[in-house]
Amino acid sequence: MTPLAASYRAALSTAARDALLRRRRPQSLPARTLLVHDHVIGEDLAAAYAGLFPATGPLDPGDLPSVLVHIAGFPAAMDLMAQADFPMPLLGMVHLENRVRHHRPVPAGVPLEVAASATGLAPHPAGTTVDLVITVHGPDGDQPGEGPVLLWEGTSTYLGRGVRLAGHPRVDRRPREAFAAPELTARWRLPASTGRDYAAVSGDYNPIHLHPLAARALGQKGMIAHGMYLAGRMLAGREPAGAGHSWSISFATPVLLPGSVSLGVTHSGAGTARVTEVTAWNARSGKPHFTGRIEPGERPTAIRRPRSSGRPWRPS
Template sequence: MTVKELREAPKLAPLYAKALLPHSGGGGLPDTEYVRAGVEFDPAHVAAYNQVCGFRLGDELPVTYPHMLAFPLQMALMTQPDFPFPLLGMVHVANRITQRRPVRLTDTGTVRVRAENLRPHEKGRQFDVISEYTTADGPIWTEVSTYLRRGGGEGGGKREQLAAPAPKAIWRVPADIGRRYAEVSGDRNPIHLHPLTAKLFGFPSAIAHGMWTKARVLAAFEGRLPDAYTVDVKFKLPVLLPAKVAFTSWQTGGGCYRGAKRLDEGRWSGGGWAFELWAAKKPKPHLEGTITPPDATPNPR
């Protein structure tokens, strides 16, 4: 494997410009790992992120925050000439994060990013981008982002549409949340920024970032999670902005199923949790996921 060591985070604006250029691509995923050492946290940036995503301020970072460190390296990797797919048009379909201990503001560590596991999908091909944050304690945070490149798949039958569950909470998602999240994350994909730019890519309006929806859901669990866990989500239909969404969650005992005991209060109890985010007015799912012990077998993709 070729290791590319970076002294600073890649600038995202030139990478987005690069993504607009014609892309020939390659046959397989590059055998390359991007590495950035000596990474520290900016308390002001963490505070801005927490505010946009609904987290409280504290010395322990939200489990989704290290994605901010990995994202520029992911962009650098996926805009290289030998990457098999152009960046624009790829769909983030799933995201799994494992935290071995809380990441703290005082930590200094190394971020590593690589791509692997290119495989067929019923709608095209998919692959994983693996990101790790490592300190003197070893790898304490790992993320697997699964991306889909549509086209060339065998298709799949229409899946059963379940009815939306009774919500525990209704959230209003403002029209500018895409721009606000882009400001703190650097993820300025045009589909998130404005209705006009989103329409160029086939969306009727701007859509919320998938990682914002995951963070917003996890903010609802704040204060009730253990130090170590895995949170695994599948992104379904996009959240068209502005929106009203319905959140629900329930405890699980070794498996995730509807009708399990709903989550009210209490901390980790040996099983786990499942959660879903739906459109509040129509039975359209936006996101589903689980929170499990860190060594539990992840949900199949």
């Protein structure tokens, strides 16, 4: 698989070339699906991932956490986005949302087939959004002729700010809904090293997570936490054993590092029907950071939100 650093380098050089040659980026998505065969998530990586969330203890190598599976597939998606035929520049893209259906347990040490494709180019008040879809298949199923079993599929929505595509109507900005914080149930104190620690495990060395100066140079107010770190921490200790669940996370404002995140977690339903909803916000500014939801089964309606509906976030 193409390492993430190579994707960032490719994206940088494409951006530089585009600026020099005044090349216009293509107006449509590449139709390719990028396939990676025999990708193995090692137990060392799993242990390193578990080390990011020490309070929740070791993980089951036979049933890896969802975000670790995402980490395995992310370089393929990045490779797609970093190429010159991708309609928007990788650097500066804003991560808006993730929706994952975790069908079956994903084990460590087993060859997986990872597929990444881009879809759903859509207008957004601040630019254009795109969905990167990653699927992870395991070895062939038990039934004769069953073929590789779909274990995990995830969709990440990114915003290319200021990217306007021909033929797309302008979308008006919706009025921001007033944010009312729920009851506080937890507080995460995130040290300055949070981004570097997650980068060391995920390989995602995007400079906005590594150093405040680099982050400011790239248009952020400061060094910020990886969205998927926040998702991973939200899920730590809350994913059902044996998979068969869905979860989603919508990002509102970035989490500056070092920093403190206030959380309100609520559960409804009991046992296997339990739905967990998470709201994270900044206690000082009163602004929301993200909302998330973990639920049993595969509820496509909850995973794929209609584009036209209002979202609780607004890109910063």
